[in-house]
Amino acid sequence: MHRTYSMRQTRAPTASQIQNPPPPPSTTKSGRLFGRGGFGHALRAKTAGAYGPDLAKKLSQLVKMEKNVMRSLETVAKERMEVAQQLSIWGEACDEDVSDVTDKLGVLIYEIGELEDQYVDRYDQYRVTVKSIRNIEASVQPSRDRKQKITDQIAQLKYKEPNSPKIVVLEQELVRAEAESLVAEAQLSNITREKIKAAYTYQFDALREHCEKVAIIAGYGKHLLELIDDTPVTPGETRAAYDGYEASKAIIQDCEGALTNWVTQNAAVNSKLSVRARTLSTRRRNNIKARVEGGHDLSGQDAPLNDRDSWVPAGQHHNEYDNSEDEEEDEEDGIAGSDNGLDGEHRGRTHEALAA
Template sequence: MHRTYSMRQSRAPTASQIQNPPPPPSSTKSNRLFGKGGFGHALRRNAAGAFGPDLSKKLSQLVKMEKNVMRSMELVAKERMDVAQQLSIWGEAGDEDVSDVTDKLGVLIYEIGELEDQYVDRYDQYRVTMKSIRNIEASVQPSRDRKAKITDQIAHLKYKEPNSPKIVVLEQELVRAEAESLVAEAQLSNITREKIKAAYSYHFDAMREHSEKVAIIAGYGKHLLELIDDTPVTPGETRPAYDGYEASKAIIQDCEDSLTNWVSQNAAVSSKLSTRARTLSTRRRNLIKARAEDSGNGHDLSGQDVPLNDRDQWVSAGEHGGKYEDDEEDDELRGEDEDDIGESEVGLNGESRGRTQEVAA
């Protein structure tokens, strides 16, 4: 493939990659006992909600379903690159203009496949951040269970032995359990809001970059098509010699330059709110700000997490230890791979959450 020119030559990082360094390869790209879809997808989806604390089951299922989405996107990326190669192979036997343009179209389509593969890696940032919320939910469950258990014991004793001295002891334990639960629930509430905003910021930023770059490639693909002379000829008539090789190379180079220089600030598509939506949104933001100021500038959560966009903090999936090691297919047999709840990697004190840990980020 790429007989004359290719965008896949060695090149410096794009402006977008410099501004927002890419994460490591997605944790879903290796160690697949069940293949890329079908049975593996169904097993993960159906088993996700069958294990772990009740509080975290629904989010566990969401995280599992997102893994299926990512693996499907990986397959699409690979298939698209194969299609690009086949297009170039097919066009090679055609006339000069058809051969040259289909080869260059193959370059562009191959690039879309590469972008889709990169999109999966950034998509994984979103998924991992949602997993951190799930882990917090799992860590809160024991305090809820303890409070419920003590409450049941008190009710049972009051019914069976109303004068039992154990009732006083249990009531004191219940007070402590309720205090512990209040702290846990408050942290869950705070961290859930913080993390869901971070997770979907990763999600939408990655989606926006991918969509804009695909639109750029589509535009240059249309320019390439103009190089094909589709003027009808009569039988026996010879078409003029093709002289578009330099033009096709220049189009490919322009496309590469556009992709290299793209940054989010220069995005062509912007979301503009209506006057009503803008007014209501501003009112909501001002209300949140006022409440934060009234409560002593709110809760400072900045020290609770290592920034997920710091490339130095990322490690490969294989370096994560414990029950959170990604894609342990033996665990998938039990529906308990890295997305199922074992020992929580997040404590109630908010330390070592998300994709990073104290030693191995």
């Protein structure tokens, strides 16, 4: 009986992983109270943006929605691996050519599931980076609130006690609060631009690699299908003996080599701008460069503030706001272990490492 030549049995790092080391496992793969069901999705969707500072509510909602996306991607990856196993099991009872090809197709489909699982880890890089913007927004909220509070106090005193000496004191405090708020807002503006570019670079790079590799697998899958003899036979006629075992093995080996050696520089799909889009984009970049070279030195504008009561640094506010949300998410998704991936499990048939 033939055996499955499962790709990447030894789990050697691919060229892409050497060039761009994979991130740690996604934060959504552990701590799951409600399993794979949609209850956690619905709960996050309803509570997203309901808590926390007003400035951070919209981005907080986006972060939680992305968590739902990642949960769905995890489910797709696991179920695709299960489908691959079942395809291989079903094919055992078929004719030799169908049995061999379905077994190898199971290998390819299982590989797609593992690629999807890896994509989730890289997708989490994007989500965590977006969360850092949300934390900065949350840290800016106190400075806005303080400035608004002082403004309201001044207006109230001018209405009730126009000659009150407190008005002068509050106006001085308002000047300081406005200056501190300007620093906080500038930090928010700078960090938002930096992090949004980094976040979506993570997402698009991961998506590009995933789609290119899936396309590679699809191409080799079609080569496998050519090994099946679909010529109609008359009743009682016997098909010729199947002689494609070595060919199917070679196709799997070629596919493994293509996946292992893939790097971004060799991507088959390239996005080419039209002349108009390229000209306008270049003009925009040149304008930015000219402003930077001829602008003011803003290197000191992000210095930490000494007045802790007026504005809380992002790192400290993270402990107050972000951890509370993480605890909330842990309560939603609590129990890990029963819903782990299929790593380490054998597929429907015996695996054998590819020959060198």
